[in-house]
Amino acid sequence: xxxxxxxxxxxxxxxxxxxxxxxxxxxxxxxxxxxxxxxxxxxxxxxxxxxxxxxxxxxxxxxxxxxxxxxxxxxxxxxxxxxxxxxxxxxxxxxxxxxxxxxxxxxxxxxxxxxxxxxxxxxxxxxxxxxxxxxxxxxxxxxxxxxxxxxxxxxxxxxxxxxxxxxxxxxxxxxxxxxxxxxxxxxxxxxxxxxxxxxxxxxxxxxxxxxxxxxxxxxxxxxxxxxxxxxxxxxxx
Amino acid sequence: xxxxxxxxxxxxxxxxxxxxxxxxxxxxxxxxxxxxxxxxxxxxxxxxxxxxxxxxxxxxxxxxxxxxxxxxxxxxxxxxx
Numbered sequence: 001x002x003x004x005x006x007x008x009x010x011x012x013x014x015x016x017x018x019x020x021x022x023x024x025x026x027x028x029x030x031x032x033x034x035x036x037x038x039x040x041x042x043x044x045x046x047x048x049x050x051x052x053x054x055x056x057x058x059x060x061x062x063x064x065x066x067x068x069x070x071x072x073x074x075x076x077x078x079x080x081x082x083x084x085x086x087x088x089x090x091x092x093x094x095x096x097x098x099x100x101x102x103x104x105x106x107x108x109x110x111x112x113x114x115x116x117x118x119x120x121x122x123x124x125x126x127x128x129x130x131x132x133x134x135x136x137x138x139x140x141x142x143x144x145x146x147x148x149x150x151x152x153x154x155x156x157x158x159x160x161x162x163x164x165x166x167x168x169x170x171x172x173x174x175x176x177x178x179x180x181x182x183x184x185x186x187x188x189x190x191x192x193x194x195x196x197x198x199x200x201x202x203x204x205x206x207x208x209x210x211x212x213x214x215x216x217x218x219x220x221x222x223x224x225x226x227x228x229x230x231x232x233x234x235x236x237x
Numbered sequence: 238x239x240x241x242x243x244x245x246x247x248x249x250x251x252x253x254x255x256x257x258x259x260x261x262x263x264x265x266x267x268x269x270x271x272x273x274x275x276x277x278x279x280x281x282x283x284x285x286x287x288x289x290x291x292x293x294x295x296x297x298x299x300x301x302x303x304x305x306x307x308x309x310x311x312x313x314x315x316x317x318x
Binding site: 003004005006067068158161162164165166169199200202203206207 | 284287290291294297298305308312313
């Protein structure tokens with residue numbers, strides 16, 4: 001059985017090895033970009049059915065961003081929404097026979113997590129300035145600076161291992177069951193995989209949003225502390 | 238088959254099996270607590286189930302780590318190279 005940690009090259013463009021995951025990533029990106037262009041080409045105040053469905057999706061994204069973090073969704077909608085839709089489509093692309101989802105490969109997930117890492121810096125600096133972003137490391141107090149710096153790397157690492165592990169294990173289990181039991185037996189597992197794919201895409205987007213919002217908020221005015229008594233106790237200890 | 242590869246296989250199986258115990262118990266407790274909360278306050282079901290899903294994914298990560306470790310042992314073992 002092939003190792004799920006390695007990916008075989010389909011062909012080479014110069015020195016660059018092109019794997020199936022790269023091809024699938026580009027196909028998904030093309031489908032999403034062209035689909036988004038076609039769907040948003042004729043927007044009107046009297047929406048068609050397509051536009052209503054699209055507005056439902058965007059509205060759900062906005063509501064989720066607002067409810068999970070309390071931040072205004074407008075600056076983050078593009079990044080978080082793209083992240084969610086891309087991971088969702090990538091996870092569900094395993095339904096097409098012969099296609100392995102690109103998120104089942106370490107490289108794709110590492111790239112997505114790196115995007116989240118840099119976007120935390122980007123949104124943090126944009127929302128609170130360079131000083132504010134650096135100050136967010138010293139929250140709740142300066143003793144935490146090394147831990148916060150370590151955390152900013154490890155949380156992103158755990159995000160990408162989580163996405164990789166979930167999607168890859170689903171694909172792996174289906175492969176094993178199909179090779180042991182036969183053609184139609186893994187169908188319930190594939191249904192379960194649909195749910196896992198949706199939940200993982202949601203988790204990834206929500207966690208990215210939470211990290212960004214936490215950095216922006218802490219950089220802007222420190223952690224919210226509604227109870228003055230607890231803050232006094234913190235100062236004493 | 239030398240004893241290093243046998244040890245790797247046994248350890249991979251142990252990592253997955255024991256690594257699944259803790260998250261299974263923890264997920265059971267989390268779901269039970271969420272059910273309890275929804276039964277008490279059905280109007281907060283949306284918030285509770287959203288937080289539950291995020292929490293479940295967090296808990297599940299520990300099991301996934303064990304799976305990744307066992308895959309490393311089986312497929313990318315530095316000692317067997």
